[in-house]
Amino acid sequence: MARAKLQPSDSVVHRDSASTVWKYMWKYKALYFITIPGILYYLIFKYVPLGASFIAFKDYNIFKGVFGSPWVGLEHFERMFRHGDFLRIFKNTLIIGGLDILFAFPAPIILALLLNEVRLVVYKRLIQTVIYMPHFLSWVIISGIAVGILSPSTGVVNHMLGWFGIEPIYFLGENSMIRTILVTSGIWKEVGWGTIIYLAALAGINPDLYEAAEIDGANRWKQTWAITIPSIMPTIVILFLLKIGDFLDFGFERVWVFINPLTYENGEILDTYIYRAGLLQQEYSFTTAVGMFKSIIGLILLVVANKLSRKTTGESLF
Incomplete structure (x- = not known):
């Protein structure tokens, strides 16, 4: 009778794989070490706050604490949808986010x-150095530059309008212009930095493809449409999906430094509303419910966009 071949036990296999992982990590310990600040950032500011998200279902009181505050169920969510300001602010967030994707993403x-x-x-x-620089400026500085350019008394724009006999315009006080200012200022700040990934993708395209297209008589425009864009399409799709995931996260600081009581109607978004209602008015449970609603909508948009992308282009995040 043939002797059965001995197989290693699951515990031995698990121990060997764990040992291999630790050896690999020790070999590249320098790379893992420099990731520690990033890991700590996400743990402290992203994951730890999730532990208190259930106060959205409580009437939170800072004196009673998280666990001592009474449960109220979905009361804050019902109040959120009945609140007239919330519906207006949610609409603003969708419009500004849509404009940002429409104009800022392809830029x-x-x-x-x-x-x-x-x-x-x-x-x-030289061009790359110049267009990268605004990325390293804070939004406070960006807003100061915008105030200087758009000032009704000393701004360059109003000075040029005066050449045509047009009266000075207080752009940052015009409710109808605040969305345009928010989107265009973001484009100016981040468009150069956003080219880094695309330039890296362009550098990876095989030059032989362009030579073959040139032999076939294709000019630069046709080469761009037939070779360049299809070659970087996977990169475009992945970054677009990441953009969809941040669709409702337009940015608190980006908006807060520009809006004022004159432009709240069209300029206020969910992030600034959460700050005003949550921290200034101390409605912690209500604004936690608003933040949870925003996160759920963002997750749904990301999952739907990911499925559509997988079916149409074959590219997806997961």
Whole structure:
């Protein structure tokens, strides 16, 4: 009778795999070490606060504490949908987020394609340095620059309008213009930084494809549509899905430094509303419910967009 072949037990296999993982981590310990600040950031500011999210279902009182406050169920969510300001602010968030995707998302793609056509390396590096710089400025500085440019008394824009006999306009006090200012200021600040990933993707395209297309008589425009854009499409799709995930996270600081009581109607978004109602008016449970609603909507949008992307392009995040 043939002797049965001995198989290693599950515990032995598990121990060997764990040992391999630890050896791998020790080999690249420097890389893991520099990831510690990022891991701590997400643990402290992203995951730890999730533990108190259930106060959205409580009437939270800072003196009674998280566990001592009474349960109220879905009362805050019902109040949220009955609140007239919430519906207006949610609409503002959707509109501003939609404008940001419509205009801000394609901007770095177009700029990267244009930079890719620049053949003089020194000139190309100079342009990249100039357009990267606004990314490192805070929104407080950006708003100060905007105030200086759009000022009704000393602003460059109003000075130029005066050449045509147009009266000075208080742009930052015009409710109808605040959305445009928010979107365009974001484009100016981040468009250069956003080109980095696309330029890296463009650098990975095989030059032989362009040579073959040129032999076939394709000009640069046709090469862009037939080779360049399809080659970087996976990168575009992944970044678009990440953008969809942050659709309702337009940014508190980005909006707060620009809006004022004159522009609340069209400029206030969920993030600024959560700050005003949650911290200034101390409605902690209500604003936690608003934040939870925003997160759920963002998750639904991401899952739906991911499924559509997988079916249409074959690219997806998960």
